[in-house]
Amino acid sequence: MATTPAKHSALEAGLDRQRKDDDHVTLDARTPAPKISKARACAECKRHKIKCEVRPGESNCTKCIRSGIKCVVNDFSQKFVDDDQAWKTQAAATLQQLQAAVSQLLRHNGFPELSTFASDSNGPSPVASQSHLRSLGETHAGSAEPAAAMAMTRENSQEPNLEDPELVPAPMRSLYEVTKLRNLRNDTGEKPRLTLLEEDFVSRGCISGEEADELFAYFSRTMNQLLWGGIVLPHKDLTSVRRSSSLLSAAVLTVAALHIPNRTDTLNKCYSEYVSLVCNMSLTRSHTLDDVRALCIGAFWLSDLSWKLSGHAVRIATEMGLHLSLQKLVRGQADQYERAQLWYLLYVCDHHFSIAYGRPPVIHDDMSVKNYETFLRSPSVVPGDIRLMAQVALFVILTEAYxxxxxxxxxxxxxxxxxxxxxxNVAIDQWRLLWQPRSADSPYVRTYPSKGVVLHYHFAKFQLNSLALRALSPIDNPVLSMDRKECANTAISSAMACLNMVLDERDVRDAIVGVPIFTHTMVTFSAVFLLKVAVSWNSAYLSIDGRQIRNTIERVIELLHCANAGERHLTRHIARGLSKMLERFDAWEDWSDGEHELTQRGVTSDPGNTMTQIPMDLIYDMVGAYGFGLDGHLLDPAMSNFDYLA
Structure with a gap:
């Protein structure tokens, strides 16, 4: 097509203007980038090379409206902006999904919240963090793969503060202040991980919600009331427990399933979940008070885990600073009451198993422990606190004796x-006179609080005075001094009083299933001690009646056999073990009667030592084969007899 002179001259004029503009172009970096022109013609008008007119208030041009077609503005700069905005929106949504997924994985594996991880350049890379989490998770699950390398990340601020008013802190705090290494930090201020109801084993369908509510209700009205009026579990419903701590809900349901008959399958599921959660939180640095309570509940009632759980609970509590709570409470910080109460509960738990295993306690009797009367002056004190402080006062005496x-x-x-x-002995007598009247009756367990004081009084007297016969035998010590004989007879009478209280006091007898395993241990210890003394020492040395002991233990066995408890409850194992021991005792009595008859006829099987030489195989069968050591304490290997998953 030929070009008209007018158009040709216009084109030349435009080229001239372009050349002039190019001559003025500089390479100065400060010159702003040219703006992208915004095309105003729509695609249809541009195709027909006509003017694109848009009336005010309209989004389509007049030609597209007349033609009835879609008006598409061919604006590449706007398209770039729109595409960029869409990409950012999608990326933000994906990031939120990833954060939610990572947070859920951290909570499931018992790790700190995502916000606690390093975000600066000195922190671990995302790949390293994922590898670290995966390695720890596999280690908890028993994987044979090597653990991740130790993280040595530092805080953002690395300058030590020389103006810190605390001149003499703990040595580890000074080390942290200098190095700023995160793994040295005391994480008492770290926000504990949250628990979602949708993630616990009830929501996963391991047990039904109806059964979980039933187990919680049973624990609340029985075991929780026996253990100092419910202070170990302050929650009123299962939903509150599940929101607070999955570990606590698993502990409560496990202990309840152990005590209810025909719940073996439920017990296995709850026990497996509880053990898994304990393992997962063993290296976690952030904990709650309910996590500590969960460990205490397991220690009080799960015999195969008791020693490990009590020690772990004490260590976590000291990390949380519970041992300093009484001093803060005295200084006027009312919010420290619950923490101080839990520290006293841990003290009793620790000493229960110190006695049961014959090992030194972990918690020392410092001033916060000995000032229990100061705690009782708090306006928040409940009747259960008085029962708890009675136990604290008794174990202070027994620890000093230890x-x-x-x-x-x-x-x-x-x-x-x-x-x-x-x-x-005088201190224990005074303890009973002081605390028995202070222990009020309970609507749930009736007179058990005051009767429990008497029962523990007999436990303490028996345990203390049994030391009179420690490391002695009638063969090497045929004559006892008056002091030694007096204490030994006190131990015998106290052991008999323990068994008779369990048999004759209705409220104590009814509670025999739900009490913590320390009571079962001391009842068993009393029975074994009496059998041993009846075999080793006779009435010529001590005030003991073998037939009376036999009849009493028979009644104890019958009580434990008839106890309304689960198939794996400790009372059933004790009953079976004592039954076999009593059979051996009957065999010894038959042998002893035969020897006595031969002696009356002038015939002895062992001249000069007829009444003191006892067949050692009988003693071993009685005290060694059924899980009780020669010192009267439960032996560690025997605890495998009470494995709930066997």
Whole structure:
């Protein structure tokens, strides 16, 4: 097509203007980039090379409206902006999904919240963090793969503060202040992980919600009331427990399933979940008070885990600073009441198993422990606190006796030791006179609070005075001093009183299933001690009646056999073990009667030692084959007999 002169001249004029503009172009970096022109013609008008007119208030041009077609503005710069905005929106949504997924994985594996991880350049890379989490998770699950490398990340601020008013802190705090290494930090201020109802084992369908509510209700009205009026579990419903701590809900349901008959399958599921959660939180640095309560509940009632759980609970509590709570409460911080209460509960739990296993306690009797009367002056105190402080006061006495006489079963008491032993006996007598009237009755367990004081009084007297016969035998010590014989007879009468209280006091008898395993341990210890003394020592040395002991233990066995408890409850194992021991005792009595008859006829099987030489195989069968050591304590290997998953 030919070009008209007018058009040709216009084109040349435009080229001239372009050349002039190009001559003025500079390479100065400060010159702003040219703006992208915004095309105003729509695609249809541009195709026909006509003017694109848009009336005010309209989004389509007049030609597209007349033609009835879609008006598409061919604006590449606007398209770029729109595409960029869409990409950012999609990326933000994807990032939120990833954050939610990572947070859920962290909570499931018991790790800190996502916000606690490093975001600066010195922190671990995302790949390294994922590898670290995966390695820890596989380690908890028993994987054989090596663990991740130790993280040595530092805080953002690395300058030590020389103006810190605390001049003498803990040494580890000074080390952290200098190095700023995160793994040295005391994470008491770290926000604990949250628990979602949708993630716990009830929501996953391991057990039904109806059964979980039933188990919680049973625990609340029985075991929780027996253990100092419900202070170990302050929650009123299962939903509150599940929102607060999955570990606590698993502990409560496991212990309840253990006590209810015909719940073995439920017990296995709950027990497996509880053990899994304990393992997962063992290396976690952030905890709640309910996590500590969950460990205590397991320690009080799960015999195969008791020692490990009580020690772990004490360590976590000290990390949380619970041992300093009473001092803060005295200084006027009312919010420290619950923390101080939990520390006293841990003290009793620790000493229960210190006695049961014959090992030194972890918590020392510092001023916060000995000032329990100061705690009772708090306006928040409930009746359960009085029962708890009664236990604290008793174990303060027994701990002092432990330090004085030690726990070496091969070390006999000297005659000089009995003077101090009488001092401890007087202290225990005064303890009963003080705390029995202060322990009020309960609508749930009736007179058990005050009767429980009497029962623990007999436990303490028996445990303390049984030391008189420690490391002695009638063969090597045919004559006992008056002091030693007096204490030994006190131990015998106290052990009989323990068994008779369990048999004759209705409220104690009814509670025998739900009480913590410390009570079962001491009842068993009393029975074994009496059988051993009846075999080793006779009425010529001590005030003991073998037939009375036999009848009493028979009644105890019958009580435990008839107990309304789960198939794996400790009472059933105790009943079976005592039954076999009593059979051996009957065999010894038959042998002893035969020897006595031969002696009356002038015939002896062992001249000069007829009444004191006892067949050692009978003693071993009685005290060794059924899980009770020669010192009267439960042996660790025997605890495998109570494996709930066997």
């Amino acid at each position: 330090r004085t006489f030690g726990s070496d079963v091969e070390q006999a008491l000297t005659e000089e030791d009995f003077r101090q032993l009488r001092v401890f």
